[in-house]
Amino acid sequence: SAVISQKPSRDICQRGTSLTIQCQVDSQVTMMFWYRQQPGQSLTLIATANQGSEATYESGFVIDKFPISRPNLTFSTLTVSNMSPEDSSIYLCSVTQGLGEQYFGPGTRLTVT
Amino acid sequence: GENVEQHPSTLSVQEGDSAVIKCTYSDSASNYFPWYKQELGKRPQLIIDIRSNVGEKKDQRIAVTLNKTAKHFSLHITETQPEDSAVYFCAASIRGGATNKLIFGTGTLLAVQP
Numbered sequence: 428s429a430v431i432s433q434k435p436s437r438d439i440c441q442r443g444t445s446l447t448i449q450c451q452v453d454s455q456v457t458m459m460f461w462y463r464q465q466p467g468q469s470l471t472l473i474a475t476a477n478q479g480s481e482a483t484y485e486s487g488f489v490i491d492k493f494p495i496s497r498p499n500l501t502f503s504t505l506t507v508s509n510m511s512p513e514d515s516s517i518y519l520c521s522v523t524q525g526l527g528e529q530y531f532g533p534g535t536r537l538t539v540t
Numbered sequence: 541g542e543n544v545e546q547h548p549s550t551l552s553v554q555e556g557d558s559a560v561i562k563c564t565y566s567d568s569a570s571n572y573f574p575w576y577k578q579e580l581g582k583r584p585q586l587i588i589d590i591r592s593n594v595g596e597k598k599d600q601r602i603a604v605t606l607n608k609t610a611k612h613f614s615l616h617i618t619e620t621q622p623e624d625s626a627v628y629f630c631a632a633s634i635r636g637g638a639t640n641k642l643i644f645g646t647g648t649l650l651a652v653q654p
Contacts, residue, residue, distance in 0.1 A: 468646075475641065519583065519584075528586055528589065
């Protein structure tokens, strides 16, 4: 499977600020997704990162809060904007390969104080 | 909307025993059902998956069964070992535009007692 990296691995941020998380894949992939995993919870899809077009957001997530870029087939960014403590979570990117299997990056642990 | 229910939320077994985790999905168009294992502080890892044209799939000590009529699928782990202890998530594909997205169950914390 593809090697997926994320930066940063963790960060502590002040409320009202923004953080951009990067996801890099070592090979071209068709689909990239961004998920949120709150402590002790399951994975919730934030959006599908579309190459060359606007991301597709799930219900409850909006572009102003979580802008996403995907400039090419190996890279995407997720920005968490105007953060509040409720945004403290693990953010994971994932990619699809082969027949649609999804593989996850290592995650970014965000704490908002 | 679409959802995936997963049971039990916690499961404790003795080493060597079998463990079974069950999921139910709501979208009749779902056709892909992966299972992920997540160890503490690690990323979810794909351990096995099954597609709608297959009723059962096995890989060494793990197997997955699918009942499309009842919209149920299950993960079976035999001869459990302490290293099987983790949170397990089931997921089901849902059609979202040009691609199948995944919706995840709530997770099962499996503890294998040595």
